Amino acid sequence: MPEVLARTRLRRPHRQVPEVARLVLPELAADAEDVLEDTVMDKEQQAIERLRLAAEMSEAYYDGAPLIVTTSGGKDSDVCLRLAEAAGIRYEVQHNHTSADAPETVYHVRDTFRRLEEKGIKCTINWPTYKGQPVTMWNLIPQKLMPPTRIARYCCAILKEQSGKDRMITTGVRWAESTKRKNTRGIYETFHSDPTKQIILNNDNDDTRRLFEDCRMKAKRICNPIIDWEGRDVWDYIESEHIQTNPLYCEGFSRVGCIGCPLAGKRSREIEFSRWPAYRRAYIRAFEKMLEVRKERGKMNGTWRIVTTGEDVFNRWMEYDIVPGQITFEELEDGTE
Ligand code: SF4
Numbered sequence: 001m002p003e004v005l006a007r008t009r010l011r012r013p014h015r016q017v018p019e020v021a022r023l024v025l026p027e028l029a030a031d032a033e034d035v036l037e038d039t040v041m042d043k044e045q046q047a048i049e050r051l052r053l054a055a056e057m058s059e060a061y062y063d064g065a066p067l068i069v070t071t072s073g074g075k076d077s078d079v080c081l082r083l084a085e086a087a088g089i090r091y092e093v094q095h096n097h098t099s100a101d102a103p104e105t106v107y108h109v110r111d112t113f114r115r116l117e118e119k120g121i122k123c124t125i126n127w128p129t130y131k132g133q134p135v136t137m138w139n140l141i142p143q144k145l146m147p148p149t150r151i152a153r154y155c156c157a158i159l160k161e162q163s164g165k166d167r168m169i170t171t172g173v174r175w176a177e178s179t180k181r182k183n184t185r186g187i188y189e190t191f192h193s194d195p196t197k198q199i200i201l202n203n204d205n206d207d208t209r210r211l212f213e214d215c216r217m218k219a220k221r222i223c224n225p226i227i228d229w230e231g232r233d234v235w236d237y238i239e240s241e242h243i244q245t246n247p248l249y250c251e252g253f254s255r256v257g258c259i260g261c262p263l264a265g266k267r268s269r270e271i272e273f274s275r276w277p278a279y280r281r282a283y284i285r286a287f288e289k290m291l292e293v294r295k296e297r298g299k300m301n302g303t304w305r306i307v308t309t310g311e312d313v314f315n316r317w318m319e320y321d322i323v324p325g326q327i328t329f330e331e332l333e334d335g336t337e
Pocket of ligand 1: 100153155156157257258263
């Protein structure tokens, strides 16, 4: 058994079998613990195998280029980085600078990169561009003429998903994070701007793997090695491997993505804006610039007439002053560019 797995078995906590079960039915409880340990170990070994296959494909299809392990600075990325190390593969690491990440996340990525670079691993920070120019969340909003919303997530495509073109990458995406991901993401994927041409594989069996390996498309391919991990698998692995995670988890944050992300719940966003008020001000300034551009282009018609200041837009974006039946930004997608 590889050393990493042996260590994991020893440290795995037995918290999932209730103490009372161990007292009443000690033998059955011991069996249950073994099953639980084996399940988590299977997932770990499976993830390592997925990474090894992805690394092989990367070198075979992309002229010897190593697999890119992407990191967002969150716990799932940290787990992927550790698994890549355990897999003993050739890889490099990339992070996309969104400009809306918390300072703690930026510092955590920097620390992680320093540690990896000391081990000789190439680490790169990607600075996004839009229409050939450097872009941030703050100058993208005025260009798009509306705030990002749950439906119009233009910021993700531009700030987070541009890198890794014509390469094989990994992400820390997990099905447990949302029903949508369960339906649209797979263990291995090809990336295509036309979703009907995308290949998404949801299991590791030989037939589906062959299908992916046989695909000659040179576009971006994605491997999601921990896609079937539950949140507790992630935390168990972090604990057993003593992985240093983003300090924001210790403050009680359950997600450490962009501040104010419209995909987060209203309460989470409120907590974020009270913790980092400078980001609230940055969004309001971006909304003010967006309104100026809309006015210049004569696009203050319809519901847009209701919002006259950046603060108004912010309040509607946070769904503070929307009465039932009123149009929300998500219904105003047509205005985007
Ligand atoms: S704000 Fe949310 S939707 Fe936009 S880039 Fe960040 S994570 Fe993606």
